[in-house]
Amino acid sequence: MGSFSSSASIAKELLAPLRDDIIRLLTELVRTDTVAIPPEGKEAAGQAVLVEFLRSFGVDTEAYETAFVTTSGHRAVRRDRDYSGRRNVLAVAAGSGRGRSVLFNGHMDTVPPGHGKWTGSPWSGTLRDGRLFGRGSFDMKGGLAAQFGAICALRKHGIRPGGDVYAESVVDEEWGGGGGTLAARLHGPKSDACLIPEGTQMEAALASRGGAVIDIGCEAGDAAAYFSSGEVVSPAIPLGRLLGWVDTWVAKRKTVKPDEAYRQFDDPVPVQVLAIEANRFDLSEPYSVPVTAAVRVYFQFLPSEDPEQVLAAVRASLADFERQDPFFRDHPLFWKPAYDPPLVGHALAADHPWARTFVESASEAMGEPVKVTAAPYPCDAGLTQREFGIPTLLFGPRGAGAHNPDEYVEVESVLATATVLLAAALDWCAA
Ligand SMILES: [Zn+2]
Incomplete structure (x- = not known):
């Protein structure tokens, strides 16, 4: 490692001996059921696999309870969730203290396999044509394996960057949760930059959208009267008109002028x-x-939008529809948000020092200019950047099938993601 080596080539050298270890960590994590279904989550088994892996490399590792968030008073907390026994894992590669710090943040929880048809078991971790299959492989155990691989490489070679490098695995990200990341920011560390390795097809996503999931529907009629009385009141056909109203919002949102990202x-x-x-x-x-x-409706929001303001307009429009509908006028609709408040989006300016450093390091590591884009989904970046002021971007492996059957991650892209993350950390944290 001569003085002319770029961080990208150093990162490649440091990670080369960990290739099999990173693939093993990924496989073990995918084979471990860490499904969360609110109010609970089974992240503990995955966090245990991770802690054992980190300790085998001698990495400074902490696992801590997250239940304190419930009484934190933070506006983003989901009070209906049960955090007992759900611990976040934090790994640290301490720097010399003379440079900026960076944090890699990933979630250990996954959604359930769902009712769609899988080719193999959702927990197989089967490798086929360079693709590793299983629930959570792409969302986001590939990213977890990459970020912790980068930390272990630093430890294994005794490298001290200028500033601290942190990697954390949090609970409760799915289902609009955010509780794990909220606990992580309240617990610490504070860092100068954050990267979330959600699957981004190895593109740098500088923005993410906000989101809200709302169940809208109607209970009407008397179950006891069916097949025993002539009068049948049913919300089934009126549901068609409710879908028509949803469609007016699909159209209305298409006319919104998008943010640059x-x-x-x-x-x-x-x-x-x-x-x-x-x-x-x-x-x-x-x-x-x-x-x-x-009907369960998923609204997304631009980073520049106030989700609560948009939803207030949606509710006013729903009230109008209800008043004018011959059925819903007499049988009122319910409105049940799956989580509240809604998730906010985020946007990091392309000329922000973290974005510029990352794009340069990643392009060097990949041997071609990294594509700069925006994430087509909400994630914990809204929390880290909007609530805690940490400049955040997303960069993670290639794959497909998140929240669907036959989810997979491309193994080579997991290894390449580790290299990109480590190169960016070395550049950003340099004293
Ligand atoms: Zn995710």
């Missing part, structure tokens, strides 16, 4: 229907007229 997107602020419910088709449900009908 989302100008290239076909649909910069999507409104999506995630589920529609009015009885079930499987035969556990007797033929009967539904008494409840509902």
